[in-house]
Amino acid sequence: MTRLVELEESGPRRLEPSDIDDEKGDIAVCQCGLSDSFPFCDGSHRATRDEDDDATYVYEDGERREVERVVTVDESDG
Ligand code: FES
Incomplete structure (x- = not known):
């Protein structure tokens, strides 16, 4: 599966000791791109969890839809 996500930040977010979950004692970093x-x-x-391995998805306004992924190659970069 693939997910298309939009991110607006252009730099890193430094983790701070206050980012540690008080109950679990760890920091969980989002890898799916959907976290608020x-x-x-x-x-x-x-x-x-029920995404198909061969599909590409977009999540918007709490809804998921499958999209066709088009990959283009610029042959002039050769
Ligand atoms: S991995 Fe948990 S919200 Fe993204």
């Missing part, structure tokens, strides 16, 4: 607390996991990844 990005870069931290907020559990939104649960929505991806």
